Amino acid sequence: MYGSQQLAYAPTPYSYTPSSNLAATINLDQEVKLADNATERELYESLAEIYSIIVTLDALEKAYLRDSIQESEYTETCDRLLRQYKSNLADDNVAAAFGDLERFKLEWGLEAPKATERLRIGLPATVETAPAQQQRPTSQQxxxxxxxxxxxxxxxxxxxxxxxxxxxxxxxxxxxxxxxxxxxxxxxxxxxxxxxxxxxxxxxxxxxxxxxxxxxxxxxxxxxxxxxxxxxxxxxxxxxx
The missing domain is CATH 1.20.120.1130 (Vps28 C-terminal domain)
Structure with a gap:
């Protein structure tokens, strides 16, 4: 009678010997480089920055709509993000790799509808539409x-x-x-x-x-x-x- 000890794996009718052809051909402890030169590295860094700008801008727009941020702070931050976005795309290599906003979002799984609208307009909401002015006493006009x-x-x-x-x-x-x-x-x-x-x-x-x-x-x-x-x-x- 065999013992009732449970095997730690499912038994197979055939033994398996790993093929040397399937062995890793790279050093798993070695850092993988995404770029082969400084130009490529700068390109990827610019695209990563654009991605961050879009995500940040979308969150900023939502905060503004919820009145979670003061208008002055919103305007300053939004204006800075829009300028950074345009500055990155002023580089021809970055613009060529970026393509257009819709293609970039599709490629990287972004939706960001609020940021998309703000980038399309190119102005903070506080500049696009004048805020309604509150009625003041005559002495304060x-x-x-x-x-x-x-x-x-x-x-x-x-x-x-x-x-x-x-x-x-x-x-x-x-x-x-x-x-x-x-x-x-x-x-x-x-x-x-x-x-x-x-x-x-x-x-x-x-x-x-x-x-x-x-x-x-x-x-x-x-x-x-x-x-x-x-x-x-x-x-x-x-x-x-």
Whole structure:
């Protein structure tokens, strides 16, 4: 009679001898290098940073929607993340490996819907839409000089933008900063959605999706000039009402 001791493994009818051909051919204690040179290493580091920016930005947007972060802190952090994102993609090698946002998210299993929308617009939510101003006592209302300064600044931004288009300065590098200045200046004057104000945001989105050195076509330039003139007229009408 055999003993009743239980085997630690399932018995097989045949003995098995590992083949030497299947043995590991690498040193398992040796560090595996993802990059063969400094250029590749920098590329992977940039892609990893972009990944981190997207994840962080998505969390930031959710925190802002839940009122878990102050507007000033949100604006500063969001603006910094957007600038870091654009800075990484300014490198041609990184941009080529990145492809586009949707492809990058699919490749690395990201969803990040809030970050996706913010990257598409390219502006913090606090800049995109002017916060509603609370009614204050008359003694606390901004003085006329401050209000006039904001109006002049907004008007100058519109005029600078229209002049740039007329001078055929049509690159994203030129137009995008002026449009950002315009919407920021306008929001300091009024929180009202005047006629064609949305056109400013739409063109910001269009320019934000272009490469830095890429330029608008002549047809796009005419359309931008037309839309911005309408937005400027709408802004001036708001001041008169």
């Amino acid at each position: 901004p003085n006329n000089n401050a209000a006039a300064t904001h109006i002049v600044s907004a008007s100058e931004s519109f005029i600078t933008l229209l002049d740039a288009i007329k001078l055929n300065m049509l690159s994203k590098e030129t137009l995008h900063p002026i449009l950002v200045d315009t919407i920021q200046a306008v929001n300091k004057v009024t929180d009202r959605d005047f006629e064609n104000k949305a056109k400013i945001i739409q063109w910001l989105i269009t320019l934000n999706q272009m490469r830095v050195a890429e330029e608008l076509s002549p047809e796009q330039a005419r359309e931008l000039q037309f839309d911005m003139q309408l937005a400027y007229d709408g802004f001036k009408s708001t001041l008169q009402s």
